[in-house]
Amino acid sequence: MAQNVYQFIDVKRIDPPKRSLTERTIEFVEIYQPLTATQAEGQADRCLDCGNPYCEWKCPVHNYIPQWLKLANEGKIVEAAELAHKTNSLPEVCGRVCPQDRLCEGACTLDEGFGAVTIGSIEKYITDKAFAMGWRPDLSAVVKTDKKVAVIGAGPAGLACADVLVRNGVSPVVFDRYPEIGGLLTFGIPPFKLEKSVLQLRREIFSEMGIEFRLNTTVGVDVSFDSLLDEYDAVFLALGTYTPMKGGLLNEDAAGVYEALPFLIGNVNNLMGWQTEHPFVSLKDKTVVVLGGGDTAMDCVRTSIRQGAHKVSCAYRRDEANMPGSRKEVQNAREEGVEFLFNLQPLGIELNDAGQVCGVKVISTQLGEPDAKGRRSAEPVPGSEQILPADAVVIAFGFQPSPPKWLVDMGIALDNKGRVVASEQSPYALQTNQQKVFAGGDMVLGSDLVVTAIAQGRKAAEGILDYLEV
Ligand code: FAD
Ligand code: SF4
Incomplete structure (x- = not known):
């Protein structure tokens, strides 16, 4: 038929x-x-x-x-x-x-x-x-070489690189400062989008495939970058971007104002019983205002709802059509009771006489010309200031690159935003200005997506295989 x-x-x-x-x-x-x-x-x-x-x-x-x-x-x-x-x-x-x-x-x-x-x-x-059903990747036909590569960072870029390397007979050793693999997949994206068991199963599968993980190991503290350069045939840098963007708001550092990522990590640690440097913050019964309009802001509003916040609002300086976050996640947040306040630009955090957060001062905006990414600029409307009541504020303005000192000291080339310079068109894909050192994911692209980090990790592995002549 x-x-x-x-x-x-x-x-x-x-x-x-x-x-x-x-x-x-x-x-x-x-x-x-x-x-x-x-x-x-x-x-x-x-x-x-x-x-x-x-x-x-x-x-x-x-x-x-x-x-x-x-x-x-x-x-x-x-x-x-x-x-x-x-x-x-x-x-x-x-x-x-x-x-x-x-x-x-x-x-x-x-x-x-x-x-x-x-x-x-x-x-x-x-x-x-x-x-x-019990299916696992079959590596029985892989011919092992004597080459080994150090991968710094067990986020999607590092994992993807290690996956392609091990499938080509190269032994990857993945170092991460955290107690579980996944990078932001584990210590960032909340379980209502991605349950932690998904990464735990992945670790078992990758380990069975021959990838070695050295967790709770910070490169630059527990092991030096120099020693990795000495011991391994190549090194892949996949450290992500972790410096939170500041809004330059009045009282931005006051008690009751929280950075998005430490807030999310503290919540996951509390659920999983893990120890990292980020303490658990409960927003139960609070009136919460989250500032920002990306995926991170969506994760913060939805985490606040689940913690039992009294009221949760998301204030964003553009309109809904110009929000960077996924449409699906905005819809999910709205269904769960989050109030969206568009075209409001924050100016400062309001404190009461006891020095505690009592609101966010905002100004209305109108949209101007599109920027380089096609998003229209937000222009303040004079005289339209107002105070949004709040007793907790979460700031989710995104992240900037956070290259560690040892990387800078090694002379790895960075661009003017602090991203590692590594091109997919280099003689060897994603090689840095140091022959043995490759890089990929957010630390090259700037904060981006899981799938683009995976694409870069895989591409870098191809570059490393070419460089090692495997
Ligand atoms: P990361 O995932 O950041 O991994 C870097 C790893 O390097 C970390 O595990 C870190 O511990 C480790 N590391 C850093 N320095 C050292 C060191 N010195 N020694 C040892 N280890 C080190 N993208 C999507 O596609 N969909 C989403 O829904 C989505 N939601 C997001 C929600 C949040 C809250 C955030 C913050 C991001 C979100 N993203 C989302 C973006 C996505 O998570 C990132 O683009 C992606 O994880 C980048 O991968 P990466 O491997 O480059 O870096
Ligand atoms: Fe899958 Fe590619 Fe679609 Fe992402 S973009 S969901 S990796 S098919």
Whole structure:
């Protein structure tokens, strides 16, 4: 029987069901429930196999999307997982946290009028299901070399680099200052988007593949960068970006004003019983204002809701259309009870007579011309100041590069923003100005996305393999 290529007309896009709002607003568990096999197969079947897969080009790791959708539709889970791992080191993570509306799904031919294929959910389904069936990457044909590479940072860039290296017979040793792998996947992105067990399973799988992890090990403190340069054939830098951007607000450092990332990490540590330098802050019963409009701000408002805050607002200086955060996450935050206040630029933190936070002074804005990234500038409207009541304020203005001193002392070239200079077109992809040293992820791109960090880690591994002549 001829295949029905118009099934997308009858079969509508369905997203995985979400947990009830009652559960969502108190629990730190993923809000999306898994697709059933019937749902996943039916949704995968909506792919037109249009011959010109824009989805594949828009995906930063260029996943073979139509091919694994076809395998998923046929119920060939192991084959689909094998294929998904050929281009992506963490497909189960990307399926959960990629802003698909801006990437693969935004480029799907069906997006206009019919609803894009649920690519992300199916990527997650394939990988979770294959792991549950006991499938593991098969490295039995890999010929081991005597080469070893030190990877600094167990975030997505470092993990992706180690994954490609070990699949090519090179032994990676991954160093991280934290007690678990994942970087911001573990110590940043909250469990309601990505449960910590996902990374714990990944660590087991990567360890079985031959990747060695040295956790609780800070390079520059517990082990010197020089010694890594001496002992290893190459070094990959994947340290991320961790300097919080300041708003230059009056009383920005007052008690009751919190930086976004330490707040999120403290919350995860409290849930998991882990020790890092960030203490737990509870916003229970507080009137919370979160300043910023990106993914980090969305994670802070939704964490505050789950902690039992009295009221949570998000103040952003542009309008909703110009927010950098994922549309899906804004929608989820709104459903969970977050109030969005657009076109408000913060000026300062208001303190009461006891020196405690009692509000945020803001000024209304109107939008001007688009900037280099296409986002319209926010211009203050004179005389429109007002005070938003608050007894806790979380600042989520983003991050700047944080190159450590040893990196600067080694003469690794940085650009004027502090990002490591490493080009995908260097003689060896993502090599720095030091022959043996490669770099990738946020510390090269500036704060970006999980999937772009993975793409860079994989690319850097190719550069390292070429350099080592493996
Ligand atoms: P990181 O993930 O930052 O990993 C760097 C690692 O290096 C860390 O584990 C760190 O401990 C380690 N390290 C640093 N210095 C040392 C040292 N001296 N010695 C040993 N280890 C060291 N992106 C998305 O695509 N979707 C999202 O939903 C999303 N949500 C986000 C939410 C938050 C709160 C934040 C902050 C970011 C979010 N991002 C999201 C962005 C994404 O997490 C990052 O772009 C990505 O993690 C960058 O990967 P990386 O490997 O370059 O760095
Ligand atoms: Fe889409 Fe991200 Fe998966 Fe690529 S990695 S197919 S962008 S969800």
